[in-house]
Amino acid sequence: MNRTHRMGIFASVASVGMAFVVLSGVAFAADEEKKEGWTGEIALSVNAQSGSTDTFAGSIDVGTERTFDERDRYRARFNGVYGTTRSRDSDDNTQTIANSQTLSGDWKRSISERFSWLTAPSVARDNTQDLEVRAMFTTGPTYRVWHGENADKSHFDIFAGPGYRFEIYDGNTGAQLQPNPPGGADTSQNGDTDHFADIVVGFEYKHGLFDDKVEYRQTASARMPANDVGAYLLRSEIIFGVPITAAWSFRTGFVIEYVAEPGSDEVNNTTTRTNVGLEYKF
Secondary structure, three states: OOHHHHHHHHHHHHHHHHHHHHHHHHHHHOOOOOOOOOEEEEEEEEEEEOOOEEEEEEEEEEEEEEEEOOOEEEEEEEEEEEEEEEEOOOOOOOEEEEEEEEEEEEEEEEOOOOEEEEEEEEEEEEHHHOEEEEEEEEEEEEEEEEEOOOOOOOEEEEEEEEEEEEEEEOOOOOOOOOOOOOOOOOOOOOOOEEEEEEEEEEEEEEEEEOOOOEEEEEEEEEEEEOOOOOOOEEEEEEEEEEEOOOOEEEEEEEEEEEEOOOOOOOOOOEEEEEEEEEEEEO
16 A cells, blocks of 8 residues: 555545544534434445555445324435455455445335335345346335334334345346357357345344443345245344444444345355444434
């Protein structure tokens, strides 16, 4: 890592520190004010290492939500991860070790104190997993099994309903067959554009741990295709937040995803990711 790169990292850290001080002061002043309109959170994590191997990894997670007429809740979220590594003992170019983005959202209509209807679309890609695109749509009823004094911050909801999933993996997108040269090997591509009619079940759990000193959030889902039961998808995400002020907190996130049939023999079925950084609520 050259001097200019190191100075850039130091400048970035200093900028984040200055922003932390300024925004923390604003957060303290607004501690007792009830937030209205769109609310949300921004979480950032950065890791850089130099030595025999130069490595950089960073992530951003932005989410926002709003409730209308106390019945309709809308949420949107963007998550992006990027990382590179380069060995100084090698002449090879810098390798990308992480490059994924996900854009998701949901609309939840409250029917009663316990029952709601949830509709959730999402689109994602993951370059290191050869996933060109994964578009999903889910809709169905939710049931609130339990909630605390503040239902928005402490609850356990379960969900079940039908869904749709569309996937394209890199290297398997050729829709046109390529002719084989005379006497040559079979180089035709059949393509691997998959459509799944999923049966989806999942849950969302939020609760304050250690006298509300730690915010705990977990979501999980299982998608079982009715048209191809062997191509199921399992995913779980856990987030711990340790508040510093009303707006800032230290955040640790862990995601695990298992794809039974990823569409490419060169990628693993299981993907895990852990992020540690700061979260700002607005």
